[in-house]
Amino acid sequence: MSEPATLPRKGRPRSADADRAILDATRSALAELGWGGLTMGDVAVRAGVAKTTLYRRWPSKNELVVDAVAVLFDELEMADLGSLRADIEAVVRQFAALLALPESQAALLALFAEASRDPALRRRVREAIIDPQKRLVHQGRAAAQARGELSADTDPEDARETVDVIFDTIAGAVEHRILVSGECASAAWISRFATLMLAALQNPAGSV
Amino acid sequence: MSEPATLPRKGRPRSADADRAILDATRSALAELGWGGLTMGDVAVRAGVAKTTLYRRWPSKNELVVDAVAVLFDELEMADLGSLRADIEAVVRQFAALLALPESQAALLALFAEASRDPALRRRVREAIIDPQKRLVHQGRAAAQARGELSADTDPEDARETVDVIFDTIAGAVEHRILVSGECASAAWISRFATLMLAALQNPAGSV
Amino acid sequence: MSEPATLPRKGRPRSADADRAILDATRSALAELGWGGLTMGDVAVRAGVAKTTLYRRWPSKNELVVDAVAVLFDELEMADLGSLRADIEAVVRQFAALLALPESQAALLALFAEASRDPALRRRVREAIIDPQKRLVHQGRAAAQARGELSADTDPEDARETVDVIFDTIAGAVEHRILVSGECASAAWISRFATLMLAALQNPAGSV
Amino acid sequence: MSEPATLPRKGRPRSADADRAILDATRSALAELGWGGLTMGDVAVRAGVAKTTLYRRWPSKNELVVDAVAVLFDELEMADLGSLRADIEAVVRQFAALLALPESQAALLALFAEASRDPALRRRVREAIIDPQKRLVHQGRAAAQARGELSADTDPEDARETVDVIFDTIAGAVEHRILVSGECASAAWISRFATLMLAALQNPAGSV
DNA sequence: GATTAAACGAGACGGTACGTCGAGTCTTTCG
DNA sequence: CGAAAGACTCGACGTACCGTCTCGTTTAATC
Known part of the structure; x- marks a missing residue:
């Protein structure tokens, strides 16, 4: 999403696996269910991730799909x-x-x-x-x-x-x-x- | 929705005013709120009509909007x-x-x-x-x-x-x-x- | 909860069955799970009722339990x-x-x-x-x-x-x-x- | 919490300041927000302490409050x-x-x-x-x-x-x-x- | 004085429940 | 019978805390 070389911030770092899993899950859910059928909860489940994790990265369905599709x-x-x-x-x-x-x-x-x-x-x-x-x-x-x-x-x-x-x-x-x-x-x-x-x-x- | 000349059925006839009011309300709600913000309940209120009346004429949001926009x-x-x-x-x-x-x-x-x-x-x-x-x-x-x-x-x-x-x-x-x-x-x-x-x-x- | 003889208002009246089922469900859930384990969602499921129906009658867990226990x-x-x-x-x-x-x-x-x-x-x-x-x-x-x-x-x-x-x-x-x-x-x-x-x-x- | 004279283990010893700050914070949060409003995260913030520090000492809200109130x-x-x-x-x-x-x-x-x-x-x-x-x-x-x-x-x-x-x-x-x-x-x-x-x-x- | 092991702050993580909202259906009473 | 009103089921929403888990960073006792 942005600057590849961010200085090591404090606290536990975000999991890169999660990012990848979420975007993959988004694409597959999108293909199966279409936009209307796509739910954040479902994406989270498919990605094996908590809904919170998803919202921590993308504020809404829209931005998530942009990134997933771009x-x-x-x-x-x-x-x-x-x-x-x-x-x-x-x-x-x-x-x-x-x-x-x-x-x-x-x-x-x-x-x-x-x-x-x-x-x-x-x-x-x-x-x-x-x-x-x-x-x-x-x-x-x-x-x-x-x-x-x-x-x-x-x-x-x-x-x-x-x-x-x-x-x-x-x-x-x-x-x-x-x-x-x-x-x-x-x-x-x-x-x-x-x-x-x-x-x-x-x-x-x-x-x- | 169709057949302009249906034979006059029994009971109280459907109000033509309602049809018009609903489509107008749909268009204005659409312009103000966009697709995502458009709710059937809101359209009903704007049209001064019960939700039931709305569903009696159009089976869902989609068909209603098609007619409103067409x-x-x-x-x-x-x-x-x-x-x-x-x-x-x-x-x-x-x-x-x-x-x-x-x-x-x-x-x-x-x-x-x-x-x-x-x-x-x-x-x-x-x-x-x-x-x-x-x-x-x-x-x-x-x-x-x-x-x-x-x-x-x-x-x-x-x-x-x-x-x-x-x-x-x-x-x-x-x-x-x-x-x-x-x-x-x-x-x-x-x-x-x-x-x-x-x-x-x-x-x-x-x-x- | 209130006046037994309210004048028959317009619209579909609230289901008395639901009231009873909810209070019963609340008592049994309370006995099994205790206060901390009591969730509105669970009460709704036990009562065979939608969560919304529950919130339409009682604004919160507290008032519900008062009525259930009183x-x-x-x-x-x-x-x-x-x-x-x-x-x-x-x-x-x-x-x-x-x-x-x-x-x-x-x-x-x-x-x-x-x-x-x-x-x-x-x-x-x-x-x-x-x-x-x-x-x-x-x-x-x-x-x-x-x-x-x-x-x-x-x-x-x-x-x-x-x-x-x-x-x-x-x-x-x-x-x-x-x-x-x-x-x-x-x-x-x-x-x-x-x-x-x-x-x-x-x-x-x-x-x- | 107990044994006042634990043998001095290796590594950094627990901060006595933290203990005190946490109990004080718990009492004040309790007074302000009540039990229901009391959150571990909030206590941690008030005490100027990480949530981890709190959980390292007390296994849950209950035990913490007992100690704070006793x-x-x-x-x-x-x-x-x-x-x-x-x-x-x-x-x-x-x-x-x-x-x-x-x-x-x-x-x-x-x-x-x-x-x-x-x-x-x-x-x-x-x-x-x-x-x-x-x-x-x-x-x-x-x-x-x-x-x-x-x-x-x-x-x-x-x-x-x-x-x-x-x-x-x-x-x-x-x-x-x-x-x-x-x-x-x-x-x-x-x-x-x-x-x-x-x-x-x-x-x-x-x-x- | 260097090593070392635990405590620490920060914050991301998987969960669970929350209370709300909209869709679409059902059940009343009124005209 | 149609229409208005509004209660109903269902399911997703986005949020808040929970208690756990990494991280990188102190900090005192020991070597």
Whole structure:
């Protein structure tokens, strides 16, 4: 959760085992029971830990789930596969697979829902989960520019906002498909979506 | 909840006022307290109605909220403004405004979250809220084709799937922007997004 | 607990069965587990009732136990046995038997202990349990005076205070013997105590 | 707690300051919060001591309170004031004053209550608190016999039992008056009670 | 003066019960 | 019969203490 090298505080130190067991228990309970069925008491039992121990570390279900789920997103990566289309399809496939996991399925939407009322939680979700993924767009664009598939950026500020819109679009489309519609992201859908994005990215002057 | 013209049963008829009062109360409670803070008891009190009355009409919190929120989406419409860009921007603006309302803000995500575990609810949400909006894409494409901005469909099946992807992309981008990121959809963002979509739609063979 | 004939209020009336079951459960739990081992949750389970139902009627363990125990004291009575000694021994024997019951044993002291910090509870205990027993002293004195064993009262105020002291002495001696010392009130002890009291009562001017 | 001259073991010796601070803290916490409100953690904090230190000395709340309270009773003494009445009144006054202290008020009854379920504790309470006070009765009787106010003992066994009953009666009456009824032991009440006891003691043949 | 073993503070730990709250059902009386 | 009122069961909540358990840190007696 934070500074790895905290000076040795007084008293009995917190058990690292407990931390791990709790997060694991949270993920498995989440997958089995969904957000609504997830209870702190149950997580404590699964983790073989007292409820108090759980509350000592996380003030509420929300923060616990953020931490339990955030780690899943760290595995996303942008592998340079030689073409922009291949890269886009790969990252969409990864993201779709992640959202299709039962533990993220229920957790993410509920987390977003809670976050919509709790600015602190929203910040936490964005910092721990959302924003880190923008790096994927940056990496993909840089690779494509190196290959000559995309033109170079002119204005850095403009580039940043472009990245934002592209990220919103890709993330949003997959989220909507998987989480909202509840349909799977088939190869055909991914291909079609990649086609759409390629056209969009390679023809920036489509307007006016 | 349904059959508008049920034959007049025996005994005291159900009060139509109550229905209206309950849905209004649900929406306002939702806006004030969010999904988590919404209680059936509170809705009953706000509506000046007994809890029993409430349960007599809706079997649970979820279905009640679906009905309370669904009506908001009926107001979306695709006005032909003379150009595809204008039409896209207009519909995105409407959708963004809708999602920015406090009562939908909290409700939608929570509804989607519940739906992710409850197939019946998911179907209900899709039928009442999501799918009806695809008509907007159909209307917009038809108008643009009439204007010559887009080429005509060749294969109807292909067209259907294309509409799906486009709908997923537009809806998803706005949802992500507003609900997940929690940022407003500024005029600049909308313009940028419209540019992206125009490029995508008008250059279908962007790949290879 | 209160007016037997409350006008029929609206809503579902409280279940009389529940009241009875709860008080019975309280007494049996008390006898088995003692005050310290008595938990509201356990009482609820034994009574086949939800914890909420229990709290709806009694705000805390204390008041519940007062009500559960008070009824035991209603059975005490002063039977005119023909002599003051016999009457004293009989009432002491009854009181001792009552205090020796496992359910009163633990409950009374704990109740008195709580009452020592809570004036409202103390009043409740006195009104429901203690003071009603003073009637026994009054009855016994009246009978003895009728028999000529005791001289008649001269000053009614003086008589009242005398009754108080006698009551304090008798009740206190038995309480101390049973509850504090934890020894049984054997026939020998009762006889000896009766002798002491007779001497005290029949020689009011023992001092100078 | 015991053996004043334990052989000096190795390692750091226990702090005598801590012992004192803990007992003081216990008494003051008891007076302020009563038995129910007394927590080990709070005592530890008040005493400026770790909870561990506390448990290292006393196995539980009960034993701690016994020790904390017992000392108060050591101050009771029977001063030979020249007449049995004066002696009785003096000792009753002392005892009443002791029971009126807020720290004993709450502690004693709760202690008795606990003891009623825990034979070990009961023994401890009797040995540390109750029985030592019987010496007062012995002393008073001896003095009165020396003065000729009371006849000499004939049978030592009979004398022992007589002392027991007298002690039960005096202690019980004061306990009931102060702890159970919650009324103060006024000079008038003490005088009246002394009269009663004098009559009882000086007319042993009241029966038959 | 160094060693050493126990006492110490701090505080995390597994538990148990607390009293409250919301969901959804059931049982009254009134209109 | 519908509606209002409110009691009902159930189960999770988050808190408070319990008594135990590490930790790292004194502190006196012994070597």
